[in-house]
Amino acid sequence: MLSFREKSSYDGMKNAIKTRLTYNIDPVFLLSVDEWMSIARKPSFIKENEVFDFSYFVKNEKNAIKTNNGIREFIYYGNSNNVDNVPPDEFLWLVSHCRKLKTTSFHGVAFGVIF
Numbered sequence: 646m647l648s649f650r651e652k653s654s655y656d657g658m659k660n661a662i663k664t665r666l667t668y669n670i671d672p673v674f675l676l677s678v679d680e681w682m683s684i685a686r687k688p689s690f691i692k693e694n695e696v697f698d699f700s701y702f703v704k705n706e707k708n709a710i711k712t713n714n715g716i717r718e719f720i721y722y723g724n725s726n727n728v729d730n731v732p733p734d735e736f737l738w739l740v741s742h743c744r745k746l747k748t749t750s751f752h753g754v755a756f757g758v759i760f
Contacts, residue, residue, distance in 0.1 A: 673755045681759060685737035690719075699743035701736070701753045716744070723750055 691697065698718040706722040708729050719739065721731050731739065740746060740753065741760040748754060 686734040688735040698745040699739045700747040702749045
């Protein structure tokens with residue numbers, strides 16, 4: 646079975662492929678908040694009860710930490726060259742616990758909506 650997020654992809658393939666096809670929303674929206682939180686893991690660099698901001702951009706830059714008025718902002722860049730990418734379980738935790746989220750990533754926006 647093949648599943649498509651975009652209706653145009655589904656329409657273009659439904660007559661060409663001899664298998665069962667489905668069209669649905671993105672898989673990130675198929676799980677509940679509780680199901681996603683069961684996967685989330687607090688990063689070791691977050692202090693107890695720390696208030697922080699999280700930024701996740703699709704760009705080829707180096708990760709950074711900035712401090713503004715005593716609040717740390719963890720800035721990650723999702724790209725294939727970045728060996729310091731935040732792992733998925735920590736990404737979920739950071740998005741779900743940050744004070745402010747800034748992102749250019751589909752998954753950043755999607756999980757921001759979910760949480």
